[in-house]
Amino acid sequence: MNIVVCVKYVPDAQSERAFREQDKTVDRDAVDGLLSEVDEYAVEEALKIVEASEGEVTVLTVGPAQAADAIKKALQMGADKGVHVCDDAIHGSDAAATSLVLAEAIKKATDGSPELVLMGMTSTDGVMGVVPAMVAERLGMPQVTFASELTIEGGSLRARRDGDAASDTIEASLPALVSVTDQINEPRYPSFKGIMAAKKKPVEQWTLADLGVDAGAVGIDAAWTKVIDVAKRPPRAQGTIVKDEGDGGTKLAEFLAAGKFL
Amino acid sequence: MLTDEEKAIRDTVRRVCDDVVEPNIVQWYESGDLPARELAREFGALGLLGMHLEGYGCAGMSAVDYGLACVELEASDSGIRSLVSVQGSLAMFAIWRFGTEEHKQEWLPRMAAGEAIGCFGLTEPDHGSDPSSMRTRARRDGTDWVLTGRKMWITNGSIADVAVVWANAGEENGGIRGFVVPTSTPGFSAPKISHKLSLRASVTSELVLDEVRLPAEAILPEVTGLKGPLSCLSEARYGILWGALGAARSSLETARRYTTERTQFGKPLAAFQLTQAKLAHMSTELQLGLLLALHLGRLKDSLGLRPEQVSVGKYNNVTKSIEICRTSRTLLGANGISGEFPIMRHANNLESVLTYEGTAEMHALVIGQALTGVQAFR
Numbered sequence: 001m002n003i004v005v006c007v008k009y010v011p012d013a014q015s016e017r018a019f020r021e022q023d024k025t026v027d028r029d030a031v032d033g034l035l036s037e038v039d040e041y042a043v044e045e046a047l048k049i050v051e052a053s054e055g056e057v058t059v060l061t062v063g064p065a066q067a068a069d070a071i072k073k074a075l076q077m078g079a080d081k082g083v084h085v086c087d088d089a090i091h092g093s094d095a096a097a098t099s100l101v102l103a104e105a106i107k108k109a110t111d112g113s114p115e116l117v118l119m120g121m122t123s124t125d126g127v128m129g130v131v132p133a134m135v136a137e138r139l140g141m142p143q144v145t146f147a148s149e150l151t152i153e154g155g156s157l158r159a160r161r162d163g164d165a166a167s168d169t170i171e172a173s174l175p176a177l178v179s180v181t182d183q184i185n186e187p188r189y190p191s192f193k194g195i196m197a198a199k200k201k202p203v204e205q206w207t208l209a210d211l212g213v214d215a216g217a218v219g220i221d222a223a224w225t226k227v228i229d230v231a232k233r234p235p236r237a238q239g240t241i242v243k244d245e246g247d248g249g250t251k252l253a254e255f256l257a258a259g260k261f262l
Numbered sequence: 263m264l265t266d267e268e269k270a271i272r273d274t275v276r277r278v279c280d281d282v283v284e285p286n287i288v289q290w291y292e293s294g295d296l297p298a299r300e301l302a303r304e305f306g307a308l309g310l311l312g313m314h315l316e317g318y319g320c321a322g323m324s325a326v327d328y329g330l331a332c333v334e335l336e337a338s339d340s341g342i343r344s345l346v347s348v349q350g351s352l353a354m355f356a357i358w359r360f361g362t363e364e365h366k367q368e369w370l371p372r373m374a375a376g377e378a379i380g381c382f383g384l385t386e387p388d389h390g391s392d393p394s395s396m397r398t399r400a401r402r403d404g405t406d407w408v409l410t411g412r413k414m415w416i417t418n419g420s421i422a423d424v425a426v427v428w429a430n431a432g433e434e435n436g437g438i439r440g441f442v443v444p445t446s447t448p449g450f451s452a453p454k455i456s457h458k459l460s461l462r463a464s465v466t467s468e469l470v471l472d473e474v475r476l477p478a479e480a481i482l483p484e485v486t487g488l489k490g491p492l493s494c495l496s497e498a499r500y501g502i503l504w505g506a507l508g509a510a511r512s513s514l515e516t517a518r519r520y521t522t523e524r525t526q527f528g529k530p531l532a533a534f535q536l537t538q539a540k541l542a543h544m545s546t547e548l549q550l551g552l553l554l555a556l557h558l559g560r561l562k563d564s565l566g567l568r569p570e571q572v573s574v575g576k577y578n579n580v581t582k583s584i585e586i587c588r589t590s591r592t593l594l595g596a597n598g599i600s601g602e603f604p605i606m607r608h609a610n611n612l613e614s615v616l617t618y619e620g621t622a623e624m625h626a627l628v629i630g631q632a633l634t635g636v637q638a639f640r
Contacts, residue, residue, distance in 0.1 A: 076270060189277055192309030192321040195270045 001055040001152065003046040004106050005118045006135070007039040007074055009067035010125040017125075023220055024227035025092050026125065028064060035070040038120030040187035041180050043074045046118050048185065049152055056080040058109050062090060062101050068203065075198035076190030082203035083109050089208055092220025095126070099134030101218060104211040106139060114139065116157070117177040121146050132179035142172035148183040263556060264330070271327050275334040278308060283338040290463040291339065291607055294456070298345055298421050298465050299379065306376025310346055312354035318370035320354070325562035329504035329555055337508035339604075340611035341464030347505070348417040349373060351498035353380025356426040356440060360482040360490060365442050369424055381422040381452075383413035383469045384491045391624050391639070393428070393438075394488055398471060400429040400439060400481075407431075407481060409441060409449075409474040415618065419452040419467025426482070427471065428491045436486030441476060449474040460614040496572050499619045500562065503575030504555045506615055507548060509608035510583035514544050516603050517590035524595075531593065540593060544586045551579045570632035577625035584612040 011017050011031040018027045035043075046057045059074040061067050062085040071082035085105050093101070106114050117139070122129035129145075136143030147159035148167075157176055161168045162183065190198070208215050216222060242251045256262045264272070282304055290296050305311055309321035314328040328350075336343035354373050357365050357380075372378035389395050398411025409429050419425070422445050431439040443450060449472040458466060482490065518541055521531035531537050558575050561567055587609035591598035599606050616622050627639045 072266070073270075189274050189308060190270060191307065192271060192274075192313055192323055192327075195267055195274065196321070196323075199267065 001049060001053060001115050002058070002110065003049060003055065003116045003118060004058045004060055004109055004114055005039070005042050005046045005074065005079065006102055006106075006131075007043065007059055007061050007070050007120070008036045008123045008125075009033045009061060009063045009070035010036040010123055013124060019227075019230045023092060024230050025220065028066060033066055033069060035073040036120055036124045038122060038124060038180075038182055039070075039074075040077070040120075041182050041184050042118040042120045043077050043079060044185045044187040045150060045180055046116075047078045047188070049116070049150075053152075055115075058083060060102065060105055060109060061085070062093075062098060062105070064091070071203055072198060073190070075201045075203070076194045077188055078190075078194055079201075081201055083206060084203055085206045085208075085211065087208045087215070089215035089219050092223060093218045094223035094225055095128050095130050095134060096224060097218035097222055099131050099138055101208070101211065101213055102131070102135050103138035104213050105206060106135070108206070108211055113175070114141075115175050116152070117141070117175075119177070119179045121179045121181050129179075132177060136177035139175075139177065142176040143179075144170060144172050144176060145179045146181050147178050148181045150178060150180065150184060264326075268324075268326060268330060271323070272330040272334060274308065275310065275331045276337075278304065279334055279338040279342070283335075283342055287339050287342075287463060287604075288601055288607075291341075292462070292601065294458065294462045296341065296345070296463050296465055298418065299376075301342070301345065302349065302376035302379055304376070305346060306374060309374075310350075311376055312350040312358070312370065312374050314350070315354060315358050315370075315374075318358070318366050319374040320358075320370065321374075324559075325500065326556065326559035328501060329559045332501045332505035333508040333511070333555075335508065336505035337512045339463050339607065340505070340509055340615050341461045343501070343505040343508070344417050344461060344464045347498050347501045348382055349380055351501050352382035352494050353418075353422075353424065353426050355497045356382065356482065356490070356494045357442060359493070360440060360484040361442065362479065362483055364479065365482070369442070373424075378423040379418050379421050381416050381418040381425045381467070381469070382491075382494065383416050383419075383425055383427040384495075385413060385415050387412055387414045387468075391621060393491065396428070396430055396438070398427070398429040400431040400435070400441065402431075402435065403475070405478040407441065407476045407478065409443070409471045409476065411471050413469035413471070415455070416452070416467045416469050418465055419469050420454045421465050422452065425450070425452075425469060426494075427469065429471075431481075438488050438490065439486060440482035440490050441480050442482065443471075443474060443476060443480065447474050447476065460610045462610075492569070495619055496567070496569050499572045499576045500558070500567065502615060502619055503558065503572065503579045506580045506583040506612060507551045507555060509612055509615075510544075510548050510551070510586040513587040513590035513605045513608050514541070514548060516605055517541070517544075517593040520594050520597070520603075537593060540589050544589055547582045547586060551582050554578060568632075570628050573620070573625040573628040573632075576620060577622055577629065580612065580616050581622055584609065584616055587612055 015031045018030050020027045057079040058081050059079040060083045061070050119132045133143050144159045146161050148162045149160035151158045156173050158171050312320040313323045316322045401408045425443045427441045427443050451470045452467045455466045521537050524531045591605050631637045
């Protein structure tokens with residue numbers, strides 16, 4: 001089975017993140033980026049499926065030039081080839097536009113007939129979690145989101161979705177799109193052989209024109225929503241010090257009651 | 263200074279150490295018990311064992327790649343780096359460089375995968391810096407070789423599947439010769455050395471060779487004399503001159519963070535000029551050491567290294583690293599000796615690292631000899 005894994009290059013959550021003054025988008029020059037952590041689980045799942053049967057894993061990303069690093073990481077883990085859609089016009093795209101570009105790129109990468117598309121359940125920067133559903137809709141595929149277990153059997157798949165109160169096991173026909181949680185597996189480290197082999201793996205660079213996507217349909221101006229203001233989270237205020245003057249217990253109870261803890 | 267691939271290799275080793283070593287190292291160190299076989303398999307899957315060797319299942323990486331891996335391993339613990347050094351640079355390298363095709367086929371792929379563990383027997387109870395006086399003998403009996411003697415301070419000895427043992431085979435047979443000894447051979451035993459106060463997360467053993475009978479083909483054919491074991495040591499010393507800096511980095515980073523958080527006299531320790539002077543000095547030495555290591559690594563990958571160049575690296579980087587650990591300890595005050603922080607463990611480990619693979623004194627004498635043409639130790 002040939003699998004396309006969509007991955008995202010995100011700012012490293014360990015670093016201080018900032019927004020660009022002019023358009024309130026993430027300032028990518030100010031911070032190191034990496035392959036979104038949740039997407040590593042999607043890459044791992046794809047590798048496991050292919051290793052257990054056969055086929056190829058193509059890793060696809062939409063993003064600026066630096067996003068090539070996310071593809072490289074997935075190739076080092078063992079994916080077979082990469083596709084990087086990179087076009088200045090995509091800058092500032094919202095989830096809807098991103099899903100359009102991804103859907104067209106998936107079609108082109110699979111000659112119009114994708115078998116299985118995997119994604120992380122959400123990116124670790126935008127944290128919207130809507131792109132998988134949007135891409136599935138555009139491709140006319142069953143969407144199975146938040147899978148914590150995945151098995152492929154013949155022409156269908158089975159996935160377990162863990163909710164707060166219960167877990168569902170659902171079945172879908174292939175081709176399908178599945179987004180995975182961080183419970184589904186334990187992503188491998190790139191081995192040294194993987195790191196060396198990745199240097200020779202093919203990565204295609206596509207623009208919007210290559211995909212036949214109108215530049216006016218994507219980018220910051222086409223976005224349905226707009227970030228109008230960004231403010232840093234205020235520093236935490238100092239807590240309340242309760243001094244025990246024989247009535248410490250009462251004061252503590254009053255404090256908890258005021259916070260509706262009692 | 264580093265390529266993308268070199269950074270990826272460094273990051274991968276860091277991640278493995280964070281996942282596999284860091285959560286357990288304090289307990290391993292305190293109990294003096296290392297699950298070396300499990301670790302070897304984990305490291306083997308990554309490609310870490312014999313990573314700088316070509317073929318036979320080895321990863322074929324550069325000297326700089328190997329050095330960067332050593333830094334990350336030793337930032338976790340010198341014992342973990344020792345496990346990898348002895349496996350790759352001593353046992354595997356000896357077989358890879360001086361062994362027969364059969365030796366290589368039999369041992370290297372399994373050792374690279376971490377399924378077989380190797381050790382390297384040169385040092386003896388009474389012969390450390392002066393291995394040429396070794397007492398271990400290899401005697402010819404028909405076509406067989408019979409080994410008798412004792413080796414001391416042998417990393418991985420008790421858990422090894424194969425030992426590369428150096429023995430005096432007599433002038434007529436080329437003097438000091440290397441032998442590939444399966445540890446299951448009758449007469450071979452490897453009792454563990456207990457009561458160590460350094461490198462506690464490392465298996466250290468004595469090798470006892472009591473009339474160990476080996477077939478003719480057990481001998482390493484490609485080298486005679488002391489240059490055999492010394493060239494293996496040069497490989498391992500190269501890894502150490504990088505690795506020791508990892509222990510220093512971990513200690514310095516711990517001290518830097520601690521001094522920004524610990525308050526005395528109403529201000530953070532970091533706000534005292536004496537603290538900053540210590541931090542600045544340590545940071546400078548660490549960076550100089552890394553530059554020296556990288557320079558030697560690039561040289562090794564291009565022209566190759568002379569033994570005295572490796573000596574400069576080991577001499578400087580290990581002495582500076584132990585100094586950084588000790589100074590970092592002072593910045594943590596009493597907490598510096600606590601097992602809650604890694605500094606005392608690193609400092610204790612480096613006491614061994616300062617001595618093994620050529621003592622600091624011997625390296626000074628090797629450098630002295632290169633400078634003056636006069637050998638001062640014989």
